[in-house]
Amino acid sequence: MNEMKNNPNIEELLSKLKESYQIPEDYFNQLENKAAFKPETRKSFFPRFYLKWGIAASFILFLGLGFYFQNKKTESLNTENELGPKYTNQQINLKNKDFLEDIDEESIEDYIVENGLIEEFYDENFDN
Amino acid sequence: MREPDFDFFKNWPVDKQMEWITKNYSKDLYWVIRPIVKTHENADDVLQNTLIKVYRNLPNFRYNSKLFSWLYRIAVNESFNFLKKVNKHKNLEMINEEVISLLADDPYFNGDEIMIRLEKAIIKLPKRQQEIFRLKYFNELTFDQLADILGVSTGSLKASYHLAVKKIKKELNLSS
Numbered sequence: 424m425n426e427m428k429n430n431p432n433i434e435e436l437l438s439k440l441k442e443s444y445q446i447p448e449d450y451f452n453q454l455e456n457k458a459a460f461k462p463e464t465r466k467s468f469f470p471r472f473y474l475k476w477g478i479a480a481s482f483i484l485f486l487g488l489g490f491y492f493q494n495k496k497t498e499s500l501n502t503e504n505e506l507g508p509k510y511t512n513q514q515i516n517l518k519n520k521d522f523l524e525d526i527d528e529e530s531i532e533d534y535i536v537e538n539g540l541i542e543e544f545y546d547e548n549f550d551n
Numbered sequence: 552m553r554e555p556d557f558d559f560f561k562n563w564p565v566d567k568q569m570e571w572i573t574k575n576y577s578k579d580l581y582w583v584i585r586p587i588v589k590t591h592e593n594a595d596d597v598l599q600n601t602l603i604k605v606y607r608n609l610p611n612f613r614y615n616s617k618l619f620s621w622l623y624r625i626a627v628n629e630s631f632n633f634l635k636k637v638n639k640h641k642n643l644e645m646i647n648e649e650v651i652s653l654l655a656d657d658p659y660f661n662g663d664e665i666m667i668r669l670e671k672a673i674i675k676l677p678k679r680q681q682e683i684f685r686l687k688y689f690n691e692l693t694f695d696q697l698a699d700i701l702g703v704s705t706g707s708l709k710a711s712y713h714l715a716v717k718k719i720k721k722e723l724n725l726s727s
Contacts, residue, residue, distance in 0.1 A: 433716055436669055436723075437688045443662030444585055444689075450595075451577050455570075457599065 557614045569606050576619065577602075580626045582689040587630040589650050589670075591659035593637075601629045620700045627682075647674045665723075672722035680715035683708055 553575055560568060580601055585594040604625050612621060638646045651670055654660050662670075673684055686692050686700065694712075698705045 433720055436665065437684075440662065440666055440669055441689055443660055443666045444591075445659040445661060446581070446591060447659065451581075454577055454598070455573055 554618055557618075560618075561614055565606065565609050568609055569602070572605060572618075572622065573602060576622055579619065579690055580622060583623055583626045583685070584630045586685040586689045587627070588633060589654040589660070590657040592657075593633065593653075597626070597630050597633045600633070601626045604629060617699060620702070623700055650674070668723060669719070672719045675722065676715050676718060680711050680718075683712050684715055687712065 555571060555575075560571070563571070577598070581594060581598055584597045584601065585591070588594050588597055601622075605622060608625075612618075634646055634650065638649055641649065651667065651674065654662075654670060655667060673681060676684065682701070683697065686697055687694075692700070694705045694708050697708050701708070
């Protein structure tokens with residue numbers, strides 16, 4: 424090495440550099456037997472690869488469906504605000520009819536008396 | 552560098568193609584990877600990653616370039632990706648320092664102080680010049696073979712190489 428220091432030659436140094444890097448004995452022969460190079464191990468990398476993309480695709484699908492239903496809900500609320508409640512006039516009439524059939528005349532009178540509507544009631548229904 | 556006969560090679564099943572590649576190119580790929588990642592342990596990891604990537608992508612290889620050029624690119628990319636992954640949030644200079652310090656601790660490296668200095672000088676070269684150096688010295692390729700792999704003219708390779716030698720000599724204070 425002293426000789427090299429006194430008379431340095433780049434080519435010589437570079438060739439020595441490769442010699443400095445050592446490789447375990449029989450490394451390349453053993454390499455072919457390593458698990459990573461066996462067909463069955465290599466194939467096992469594929470499910471992992473698909474699993475990763477599968478999870479990503481499911482996440483995107485989940486987000487997409489979320490947005491879709493959110494939009495649908497907003498759309499339905501907007502329609503309701505613009506056009507009024509969901510019940511049609513016919514449905515409302517039917518409901519009122521059921522309500523009126525359930526109550527009798529006495530309960531109507533009670534309601535009128537309790538709520539101080541008696542004068543209004545008489546004004547409307549009887550001639551003075 | 553041995554290249555397969557594509558007429559036969561492309562009709563082989565992937566496992567047979569892989570077997571051929573592992574048998575014929577493992578050593579060359581190892582010497583592409585080792586000078587970049589420095590330690591044997593890292594080189595072993597990266598070589599395995601490289602071969603797995605080759606296996607996955609062999610069906611997509613278009614046979615319009617040399618097989619080794621394609622393998623070489625994968626090996627270089629895998630090596631740099633490995634360094635980036637191991638040295639997250641570090642810039643290139645820090646990674647280079649880290650890599651050299653690893654080399655000093657590698658049981659499979661027996662270089663002395665001059666070799667470490669030489670490594671430091673090589674790592675300071677521009678990327679292209681480093682690449683030429685590594686291929687020339689570690690893979691023992693001629694300029695014509697280098698031109699084939701890197702897809703550049705022999706003349707420009709020679710020019711880059713001589714420029715690199717000059718810089719290394721200057722860095723190490725070597726006489727011309």
